Amino acid sequence: MLYKEIHIGKLIKEMVNEYEIPMDRICNFLDKDVQFVENLYESRSIDTDLLLRWSKLLEYDFFRLYSSHLILYAPPSAVNKNQKKSDKIPYFRKNIYTQEIKDFIMKRILSGEMTYGEVIKEYSIPKSTLHRWLQKNDDTTNG
Template sequence: MNNKKFNFKHIHLGGLLKARAEELDLESSFLCEFFGCENQDLVSMYDSQTLDTALILKWSKLLGYDFFRIYSAHLILYAPEVRKIESKSKKILEISFRKNIYTKEIIDFILEMLSTGQKSKGQIMQDYGIPNSTLHKWLDKYPNLK
């Protein structure tokens, strides 16, 4: 799937499923038979922003693309690094998301923002918590995306 202009902040899963199915030239009749549903159910899935995880898993297998990766990319880009949560027993838990697992789609997304002038290096480092050294490694490794 082409994610160069994809916005990882606002995910509309149904639209992504439809685009991938069209990319693979899959007929609606085949998809309805695969999912055991009517055409209106298929249209409803395409219109839906989210779907049940078991259904996402089936779509991922059928379309040969890990749609869960999109949500992982969202977490890497937009989840807070550390936040405190108070439970009922007043214990404070600290949750820290690892930000060192960047997929090719995330790298393309970041470098596209940089190349179009949508964000500066400083803004990218501040907004997404990407270290300066990592950003420069990407720029060296993917010079055609600058």
């Protein structure tokens, strides 16, 4: 799956179909009617409270898709590092590359879809980090 283009309605519908969740259960859980749910499947984005409910219903963290998008396509810049940090809002010190992100990047490199240089340029992943991932991948495939 590409994290660049997220159509949340389609992804939700795919999971509903995969898990074969009945429409009446969905409507009851969300407290919405069938037409609302059908319209939602066509939506590229939805309200966060509603997305949280879908995450609970389908037992899947849909927010992680957006976090992965941010990690890959909007890494923090040097300018942001000098900004004052709020005491009221959680601050995340650094990017944490999830295993899904690592697998996604490694798959693109190993399949020949992207070169190391293209990955570094496209996703702003430090060369040393990418090298470490490749080293670990070699260790697990050869060990």
